[in-house]
Amino acid sequence: MIPNVYLQKVYAGFIGMNAGIRLGAPVEPTEWTPEMIRDVYGEVNGYLKDYKIFSADDDANGPVFFIRALLDDAVNREMEPQDVARAWLNYTREGIGMFWWGGDGISTEHTAYLNLLRGIPAPQSGSAETNGLIMAEQIGGQIFIDTWGWLFPDNPNKAADYAEIAASVAHDQNGLYGARFIAACIASAFTAKNIQEVIDEGLAEIPADSTYAKVIRAVQKVYEQYPDDFWKCREYLENEWGYDKYTGVCHIIPNAGVCALALYYGRGDLARTIEIATACGWDTDCNAGNVGSIVGTFVGIDGIPEKYRKPINDTIVTSSVSGYLNILDIPTFVKSVALLGYRLADKPAPNVLVDSYKEEEVFFDFSLPGATHGFKTSLPFKTILKANDTIGYQSPGSLEIFIDRLYEGEKSTVYYQTFYRRDEFNDEKYKPTFAPKAYSGQTVSLKLYLDKFQGAELYITPYVRNTYTKEVTELQKEKLKEKEWQEISFVIPDTNGSFVEEVGFAIESPSSLTERFFGKLFMDEFHIYGAQSYDIDFAKQAVEFLSVTPFAHHRGNWSLQNGNMVVESDTNCASFTGHYYMKDAVIRGTITPTAGAHHAILFRAQGTQKYYQVGFAGEGKVALHLQNFGLTCLKSIDYDWEIGTTYQLEVEVRGPHISARINGENVLSYTDSTWEHGMFGFALSEAGGCIIEKVEVRP
Structure with missing residues (x-):
């Protein structure tokens, strides 16, 4: 039975998870003991660091991308471990992002990934028999599984089963019990009456004689003895269940104890729960994230304090191979x-719910309580943004923009950030890469409603900001009507080889100093859609987070040289960018092979293991290949090509029809419908090198 407040509870749980991750991340390394945390930060009662933009974190990457096994493979059947393993391989760039690449035999996730590449399927890839018990029982078993709890509300057994299946890719025994326990707690939190009931439901899903169950019950006993002093319980954990007894880089058992401690002593208060989990040290972002998921789901959106919700602003970034998907709008x-x-x-x-979700487009309707969808303002002194849960275009919900004493000569902007750059982040973390959420040629539309209190007219001017020049291109100014919903739409102009990093509108009024503008502006149904038409000029790109903007690289050494993107690799490699849901398009890239015999343009890419590629495929050959966890040649033709010669590769896709041209000459046509949408990029199917010049994408 799905609860009436299902969507809102998932929203609260996901925000609670990210609040916990963001709170705990600054003190995650083991050097941060509880004593050091107290010495530096005092009592934990708010975010420890004021991030410009919080970088990607493995605790969010896993929950976001591993459930795609249900979208990609286990669509009309029960999920199996290898389905999740395929999601690992498809959305992860080897050695970069997603999870901790600490080395084979050191990092559990790194080891499991390499096992999958070696042909060891899940669950053997994560078994204690394959990797040893210590490796199999590290903390990752429980930190990537929050979404399985949200997928099965009020069904802790099913949530636990799927969490175990997912965790088995890299973990075993207590690693699996941790997955079952946390997912079952989340699933039960939808309607549980108290935290004890939540914990009991979690315990019911794991063996009673397991070490994991024993540490949870041990914490409960200490809590009952010292209900007002969580430090007594933390001291007990250090003495009886500490890292000295459960070895490896980050064992699940001590951290399970902290999760139980935080749940008991937090007593159903989201803020207090994640604060305690952070103050206790050990794996702070993992523990605070997990208990934030549980208690966030339990208390709902009204139980999340503004001090933890506002800085998140409905947006996180992730670090998969898709830069488009990495800019994640939480309500969506x-x-x-x-x-x-x-x-x-x-x-x-x-x-x-169905009407408010458009998978292939950017669409924000502000229907969830308190939703802001990541909107920002350049002048918060004059334009104050907040969610309005009652006023909306067709249904309740909008972004309220309170305009405070605006007068002639002042201008404030309200915008959605569609692209991110390295200088906006405080640290490297899990190296997110980005492809824009908006492109030249697409249409932007939004609904506005003006409620004026005093002052003269109000004007808005749609604009975009160029990420290379930082210049603002303003479009047609519009005078707003009062007390009436008004649609504003515009086409994103050509960015001349660069990209748009902001899409929004400027607000102005000719009001005088003696009667400055007061009023409210409401925005609803912000929408970016349509075909893209743009170029990539590598002279206007940069190397950030180990990738050439706006690409995400999977293997190989990719760099910028003399205004071009250059790749050199001693193995097969690929590079991905573009709209993840792009369907029909013409894609052109000018390339110069410098070494090796396989150089291709790839398209309709849905990850590192799912795409088409067409290009040079051996001496005197051009071929179209299908990548589906292994390359299959669909068609090959004779074509004389040479190392050191420059060629324009072009591919046109219309539905299942694929056509390839070289220097304007039709060379290959084929029909195949395996992949219907995806990113594009470039690939070397074996060791080699290549220079890539201007890239074009056309409808």
Whole structure:
């Protein structure tokens, strides 16, 4: 039975998870003892660091991308471990992002990934028999599984089963019990009456004689003895269940103890729970993230304090191979989770949910309580942004922009950030890469409603900001009508080889100093859609987070030289960018092979293991290949090409029809419908080198 507040609870749980991750991340390394945390930060009662933009974190990467096994493979059947293993391989760039690449035999996830590449399938890839018990019981078993709890509300057994399946890719025994426990707690938190009930449901899903169950019950006993002093319990954990007894880099058992401690002593208060989890040290972002998921789901959106919610601003970044997907709007993501939950329950989703989600486009309707969808303002002194849960275009919910005493000569902007650069981040963390959420040629539309209190007219001017020049291109100024919903739409102009990093509108008024503008502006149904038409000029790109913007690289050494992108690799490699849901398009790239015999343009890429590629494929050959966890040649033709010669490769896709041209000459046509949308990029199928010049994407 799916609760009436299902979507809102998933939203609260996901924000709670990210609040915990963000709170605990600054003191995650083991050098940060509880004593050191107290010495430097005092009592933990708010975010420890004021991030410009919080970088990607493995604790969020896993929950976001591993459930895609249900979208890609286990669509109409029960999920199996290898389905999740395929998601690992498909969305992860080797050696960069997603999880900790600490070395084979050191990092559990790194080891499991290499096992999968070696041909060891899941669950053997994560078994104690394969990797040893210590490796199999590290903390990753429970930190990547939050979404499985949200997919099965009020069904802790099913949530635990799927969490175990997912965790088995890299973990075993207590690593699996941790996955089952946390997922079951989240699933039960939808309707549980108290935290003890939540914990009991979690314990019911793991063996009673397991070490994991024993540490949870041990914490409960200490809590009952010292209910007002969590430091007594933390001291007990250090003495009886500490890292000296459970070895490896980050064992699950001590951290399970901290999770239980935080749940008991937090007593259902989201803020207090994640604060305690952070103050206790050990793996702070993992523990605070897990208990944040549980308690966030339990208390709902009203139980998340503004001090933890506001800095998140409905946006996180992740570090998969898709730069487009890495810019994650939280309300949109939780809607996708809820729709998947309805599908798994074999229940029809409410029409209001179905209508508010557009997978292939940017669409924000502000229907979730307190939703801001990441919007920002350049002048918060004059334009104050907040969610309005009552006023909306067709249904309740909008972004309220309170305009405070604006007068002639002043201008403030309200915008959605569509691209990110390295200088906006405080640290490297899990090296996110980005492809824009908006492109030249696409249409932007939005609904505005003006409620004026005093002052003269109000004007808005749509604009975009160029990420290379930082210049603002303003479009047609519009005078707003009062007390009436008004649609504003515009086409994103050509960015001349660069990209748009902001899409929004400027607000102005000719009001005088004696009667400055006061009023409210409401925005709803912000929408970016349509075909893209743009170029990539590598002279206007940069190397950031180990990748050439706006690409994400999978293997190989990619760099910028003399205004071109250059790749040199001693193995096969690929590079990806573009709109993840792009379908029909013409893609051109000018390349000069410098070494090796396989140089291709790839398209309709849905990850590192799913795409088409067409190009030079051996001496005197051009071929079209299908990548589906292994390359298959679909068609090959004779074509004389030479190392050191420059060629324009072009591919046109219309539905299942694929056509390739070289220097304007038609060389190959084929029909195949395996992949219907995806990114594009470049690939070397074996060791080699290549120079890539200007790139074009056309409708």
